[in-house]
Amino acid sequence: MQRREFFKTSIVASAAIIGTNLSAGQTHQPKDGQKMSDMAFPEKRPMITYSDRPPLLESPRSVFAKGITSNDDFFVRWHLPDIPTKIDLESFTIKIDGLVEKELNITLKELRNDFEQVEVTAVLQCGGNSRSAFTPMAGGIQWGSGAMGCAKWKGVRLSDLLNKARLKKDAHWIGFNGKDKAAYYETPNFVRELELEELDDHVIVAYEMNGEDLPYLNGFPLRLVIPGYYSDSWVKMLSNITVTNEYKSLFFMDVAYRVPDNATESESPEHKAKKTKPITNMNVKSIIGYPENGMKLYHNAHLVIRGVAFDDGHGIHQVMISTNEGKTWSEALLKQEDGRYAFTEFRFTYKPTKYGKMSIMAKAINRLGDEQPLSKDILWNHGGYKYNGIDVVEVEVV
């Protein structure tokens, strides 16, 4: 190696060492106001588009001024590139096999006619929603706050399907697989395994979303709905349910979608937690849908601040609003008509009297008393999961 070259290399190396001493930096507000794509995907409006293959689409902030997210605004996240381009509704079946007395192949028609039809309104949120808030940047798509939505899901209870197939005595794990495929045969399928005890009567196999068929990109014709859980467990294009007595080792269960298994679920880049656990239940969170960052508000106008709040189904107790950087907080009015798993809508009337820049903050508190921390107090994890910082919107009064 020439001397000059060596010199150059050592400068880069020492800079990097300084960099690692920084440890986890301060968490901040997630990215906001990203550009919408010019191109609309099937059954969708133009959305924030991170990838076309597999499709990764985010909803803009304005969608969260309402408690129900419409199907064409609803976020999309697939893991594998090969999604079937057509589902034949006559021949499509969902197969239930493994440790059951009677293996079943149920058609969509039978699903609608032979089982009790049930509905649940529930929030679907990616575990990595708001990942762009973390410093240093956590691995994965740098989502803003729109990798979530709330819909009314209709379908049949998973327990009714399992009861019809009759579980054998040693049944313990239930595996769920969809019809999406990888480019290589050897790539693992996106299979989820859940313990039988985790699955209560609220878990459904849904074919309808907000009174319409599921959009293709949200898992047509069937998807698993697990109210309160992050979306990695809500398997799309669900075609197979397999009952086993022992847990299989699976990439998407064992490596992805996990957080440190310690009290604060946190770690530092230099000392990653050795023990991790699946992300499962959602924490308490809220988002302001209106007004949005950068908006100009008319002085003395009667502004109605609107947004949504949710948790894993314990239910939202209060949403507090601050218009003075968190010095004082006032209670917003809540609308809770769709049950404990749904978005709670909040609204707060506010008359801006001072000219200039100001911020609006929203903080949700659930029935357990859990409340959202300030974003700077959220501790780092390598996957950038479970961000739930107090939402802040900066506006200008003119």
Place this chain on the structure above:
Amino acid sequence: MKKVLLVSLLAFGSLFAQVEEDVEVPYISYEIKMGKGFDAVQSNCLMCHSFGYIINQGPQSREFWAKKTDKMITHFKAPMTKEDIDTVVEYLYEHYGNGKLKV
């Protein structure tokens, strides 16, 4: 009458997909920084996912890109040669790096 019509539509209409033909997901062209090693990215990475999936991870360290590439091989079974691994990591760090060797 209108109400009756609506009910019957719901009852029979919902067994059909909203899209009855093959669904086509549009192709999005992402701005790609051309340079040494892009060929290896094209023939390895883009087999399974878009270029957007790469650049929307944000600027990252050399170690990050090396680990991501390793994840694609170990967990997703991407068949990559030793040379291509190095070439791809170099390309990603050079064009989509954050200037740091480690996180």
